[in-house]
Amino acid sequence: MTTPLPADDTPTPDDAALRSGCAGAPPLTARLEPWMRELLADPATCAGLLETYGSPLNVHEFSALARNAAELTAAATEAGVDLRIFVARKANKTLELVSSAREAGHGIDVGSHRELDQVLDLGVPAEEVVVTAAIKPRPLLQRALGSGSLLVLDNLDEAAAVDALVAGTAAPQHPVAVRLAPRPDQALAPTRFGESAATWRDWAARRDAAQDPLRIDGVHFHLHGYDVRTRAAALDEALELVDALRGQGHHPRFLDIGGGIPMSYLEDAEQWAAFWEAHDAPGATGPTWRGEPLRQVYPYHQQLVRGSWLRRLLAERTSSGSSVAEALRERGLELRCEPGRSVLDGCGMTLARVVQRTATSDGQALVGLEMNRTQCRSTSDDFLVDPLLVRTGGTPSEPFDAFLVGAYCIEAELIQRRRVRFPGGVAIGDVIALPNTAGYLMHILESASHQIPLASNVVRTATGEHHRDRIDAVSPLRPWDPARDG
């Protein structure tokens, strides 16, 4: 059972050669974009890029973004629903992501003051920006209010802070949305974000829509997880809140379902099932480091992704019996979403240089990379996607099964927690490629501990040239500075 791939993901005859250098044991074969295949088939360029920009290196190519987002738009259009997409910047820090999202006609979701500043400085109009930062310090609130970007109010303290800032100002009404924390139940996990529908109803009831310096433009939620049914349940509750707000004289006109739209990193559902069989096999040492079980991992293979997932969501029944699409249409509501990971599918790859082949004192082979584990990490216990080996002409070791380890002085400094098979060995100077890392894996947890610099970020052009992304000039390591950030 293999999920159909988009046309340009079709494996080429050279695929087997590209993947012959290494594979997980058992394998979890990565989906590759054509640009990734091209680069991986060119060892001189891979090695040259690491020479020029250092190891590891994040290579980006954003042509898949428009295609990924178009899947969502097509599903909404088919259901007669107006959809606006705001690409979640927190998933990847490059400025090229912002430009690519804008070129594809989408807005930007920002998660911090610097993200907002950078987006506005790039000339993104304020009405194309949504501020969903989890914590919004005063300077961020001031910048959002001053620019006219839509603020998603997370909680009552934040709403009070905003009220204090706008009190007495003669500015036009400022657009806000309220963040709903849907009622938890067996399927819908509790969340630390947002307030209950009842809390927002009471808050809004005390405000006079005509006089209010804030204008409630929408209801927002973002759920952990990918399940269509729980999204539909949260959406149902959000629709009720929209109705209640309208009943109070407010005019919400959109419903924002946040991110968490699924994607697949793997080509083959059967491989995914086989991996878990091996992982759970009783008595076996298992495919992971020291046999340690993985607890919380991203579903690296999913049946419903992007367009098919949204189609299913829009067809779900609401409590009134109509479909989600009908309920949105009946109310004249625009649907919004803030996908990060799923629109970055196919947009990035991390390259790292092999520095050494060693073994633990009890004989477990290790391949040491010039990178650390925060440079390919998310909140998932592991990145369950096979790396690829690019041979650069050195003398390989004997064939072996090994673990990839990195530069931090920690015993379990594992780039991946999964055993990797090298049937032709590994040479010093070879390049390990971690495919499809643009969504979160490169940036969300990267650290510069031990004073090891963060990875460089380059963008690959349609003609195969590479240039540094401008984010690297805006060092994220600068400490807080009252003159700039206060």
Ligand SMILES: Cc1ncc(COP(=O)(O)O)c(C=O)c1O
């Ligand atoms: C409010 C909000 N919107 C959007 C996103 C993006 O989610 P994803 O990358 O899973 O699509 C997140 C991720 O944490 C979020 O917190």
